[in-house]
Amino acid sequence: MSEATIIDGKAIAADLRKKVGEAAAKLKSQHGITPGLAVILVGEDPASQVYVRNKGRQTVKAGMQSFEHRLPEETGEADLIALITVLNGNDEVHGILVQLPLPGHIREDRIIEAIDPMKDVDGFHPINVGRLAAGQAVLKPCTPLGCIILAKTVNPDLAGLNAVVVGRSNIVGKPVAQLLLDENATVTIAHSKTRDLALLTKTADILVAAVGRPEMIKGDWVKPGATVIDVGINRIDDGSERGRLVGDVDFDAARKIAGAITPVPGGVGPMTIACLLRNSLIAACIQANIDIPEI
Ligand code: GUN
Numbered sequence: 001m002s003e004a005t006i007i008d009g010k011a012i013a014a015d016l017r018k019k020v021g022e023a024a025a026k027l028k029s030q031h032g033i034t035p036g037l038a039v040i041l042v043g044e045d046p047a048s049q050v051y052v053r054n055k056g057r058q059t060v061k062a063g064m065q066s067f068e069h070r071l072p073e074e075t076g077e078a079d080l081i082a083l084i085t086v087l088n089g090n091d092e093v094h095g096i097l098v099q100l101p102l103p104g105h106i107r108e109d110r111i112i113e114a115i116d117p118m119k120d121v122d123g124f125h126p127i128n129v130g131r132l133a134a135g136q137a138v139l140k141p142c143t144p145l146g147c148i149i150l151a152k153t154v155n156p157d158l159a160g161l162n163a164v165v166v167g168r169s170n171i172v173g174k175p176v177a178q179l180l181l182d183e184n185a186t187v188t189i190a191h192s193k194t195r196d197l198a199l200l201t202k203t204a205d206i207l208v209a210a211v212g213r214p215e216m217i218k219g220d221w222v223k224p225g226a227t228v229i230d231v232g233i234n235r236i237d238d239g240s241e242r243g244r245l246v247g248d249v250d251f252d253a254a255r256k257i258a259g260a261i262t263p264v265p266g267g268v269g270p271m272t273i274a275c276l277l278r279n280s281l282i283a284a285c286i287q288a289n290i291d292i293p294e295i
């Protein structure tokens with residue numbers, strides 16, 4: 001049997017970053033604006049430190065300004081909100097991202113609500129969540145948007161396809177379901193209480209796995225020919241020092257049945273930062289009242 005097409009998220013993300021970089025250069029030459037992205041990291045979480053470093057590098061590579069704020073673990077909610085308020089008022093900062101998760105003593109919802117919705121490049125502010133629900137999102141959440149872009153490289157028209165999203169988180173599951181609905185897919189959201197999950201996933205033309213459980217979706221849960229988008233990034237112990245990264249889908253089994261599938265790593269992961277840069281560019285355009293370029 002023929003094996004699935006491997007969707008090359010690394011290459012697709014690089015292409016998107018290049019397009020964003022070109023649009024940023026145009027914004028600079030035509031309007032004198034350099035998009036600026038501020039990233040705030042509280043504490044020392046090693047995975048978050050890697051993400052934040054990569055975000056800063058890619059931002060600069062795309063010709064944008066990067067502002068990095070690293071705050072100690074014990075930073076109080078009021079101090080963090082005070083910093084966000086300063087960034088909200090800084091004209092050089094068009095996008096603000098607070099790296100999650102935050103230390104336990106800080107209420108995430110209070111922090112997200114402090115960000116100016118026009119600068120909320122994550123799309124997490126309740127105003128932007130509401131716009132997304134109404135099909136009017138401008139700043140779309142980055143990882144979900146990355147999933148849609150990848151799925152559309154295989155199925156340019158998602159209209160009428162059965163999409164099953166496994167996972168209902170606010171960061172991925174719910175927003176990706178809404179974006180799929182915007183694409184006129186028929187969308188079902190499955191979660192830990194769903195009955196007969198394998199039966200349901202087998203109906204999916206587009207299967208999005210966003211549960212955070214290593215290789216939970218088995219090969220025979222996949223409909224033959226389906227497009228599988230694996231959002232999971234799980235580090236499992238394989239006896240090596242750093243362990244091995246696997247997705248939420250049993251890749252080796254699923255690739256024999258699916259029509260197309262994203263690998264882990266190198267699938268959805270690289271799309272998140274590329275979409276973040278895209279959102280930063282869009283945010284800069286909105287704030288300057290300039291038409292948003294097609295990217
Ligand atoms: N932590 C893991 N993913 C994300 C994301 O997309 N945005 C933010 N702010 N934090 C994260």
